[in-house]
């Protein structure tokens with residue numbers, strides 16, 4: 001039977017980030033995609049204009065509609081703006097057997113806050129301990145661990161702390177916001193693993209974090225291990241950034257077909273970690 005995955009997140013009507021990026025990524029990885037909307041966001045590649053949060057009881061109705069029908073093989077969360085939403089979602093996920101990937105989305109690349117300030121504590125307390133893997137970027141990891149991350153050794157310490165003290169099963173601290181090569185640090189019970197790619201010079205990186213964590217979710221849904229899922233996520237996002245579409249007036253989206261149609265930069269077309 002086909003693997004299925006559920007994303008619980010906010011929207012991007014221009015399709016590069018949020019729910020839309022997640023569903024495109026699930027589809028690319030041949031996983032049946034489902035979605036529960038938390039907030040409707042009026043945004044584009046130039047920034048966030050406005051946000052409407054859905055009522056918590058309506059988010060609950062959407063979650064129940066999914067869970068009463070098609071049980072996902074993996075779940076990811078993206079933008080969850082308020083503590084009330086987080087508490088609801090934690091209550092629904094606590095008895096789930098399927099792996100849960102938390103992308104603790106806090107601030108959009110454009111600088112707009114996507115999570116209430118007072119809820120940052122709730123992410124740490126209620127959601128991180130339920131996660132098979134957390135995928136913070138550098139600013140998000142800094143908020144979770146409460147120390148500045150200036151280099152690879154800080155990122156390693158943060159990833160370890162998110163697992164050993166905050167209770168995630170694994171953590172990957174993404175290096176998109178550090179200078180130099182794009183190095184992501186995975187820490188799990190087996191120790192550290194680094195996932196590295198050259199830094200690609202482009203402004204078109206809208207939704208990179210959403211796409212990366214959605215691919216990890218897809219691979220966990222198929223039963224792959226965390227290091228296998230992260231390796232595929234890293235190849236997918238590298239190709240999606242490299243084979244840029246060049247659309248959008250601001251920081252454009254990545255190319256969700258890039259990996260399947262063109263493969264990794266420098267490798268032959270169609271190269272896929274499945275092969």
Ligand SMILES: Nc1ncnc2c1ncn2[C@@H]1O[C@H](COP(=O)(O)OP(=O)(O)O)[C@@H](O)[C@H]1O
Pocket residue numbers: 136137138174175176177182183184197198199200201202205207208209210212234237238241
């Ligand atoms: N300019 C870039 N070149 C290559 N890889 C990048 C670049 N920017 C981000 N990445 C990669 O994209 C993924 C998402 O990282 P990041 O941009 O830090 O997340 P977020 O979108 O949550 O801020 C990571 O694997 C990171 O290494």
Ligand SMILES: Cc1ncc(COP(=O)(O)O)c(N)n1
Pocket residue numbers: 009010011012017018019041043078079105107108109110114205206207208209210
């Ligand atoms: C609904 C939603 N979720 C997440 C992001 C973060 O994406 P990015 O950091 O690339 O702007 C976003 N802009 N919108």
